[in-house]
Amino acid sequence: MIFLKETGEWKRLEISLTKKGLAKDKKGIVEFKAFFTQDGTDQVMNEISRFVKVQNRWFYLDGKVKSVANAEMTVNQGLNAPCHCGSGKKFKRCCGK
Numbered sequence: 452m453i454f455l456k457e458t459g460e461w462k463r464l465e466i467s468l469t470k471k472g473l474a475k476d477k478k479g480i481v482e483f484k485a486f487f488t489q490d491g492t493d494q495v496m497n498e499i500s501r502f503v504k505v506q507n508r509w510f511y512l513d514g515k516v517k518s519v520a521n522a523e524m525t526v527n528q529g530l531n532a533p534c535h536c537g538s539g540k541k542f543k544r545c546c547g548k
Contacts, residue, residue, distance in 0.1 A: 462486040462493075477504050486522055493522035 465484045472479020482499045500514035538545050 459487055459489040462488060472502065472509075478502065479504075479509070495520055495522040
């Protein structure tokens with residue numbers, strides 16, 4: 452698990468894949484990318500996490516970090532791609548100016 456220094460800030464979470472984890476399931480797996488800023492640099496962490504449901508509440512068991520990288524290197528920056536900042540705008544209309 453990644454722990455941010457006091458200067459870090461979580462930005463957004465993108466779910467890539469889920470296995471099980473539905474209402475009738477007692478366990479589930481989620482693969483996600485967590486975007487954050489650390490020491491002024493945008494970063495992204497890719498993790499696969501296991502969850503278990505106890506008394507209808509989901510709890511994090513553990514996870515395996517697949518990668519941590521500079522977000523600028525991992526995001527499609529084509530002009531028509533969604534902007535990596537999370538604004539919802541196209542890259543060319545946002546940070547690509």
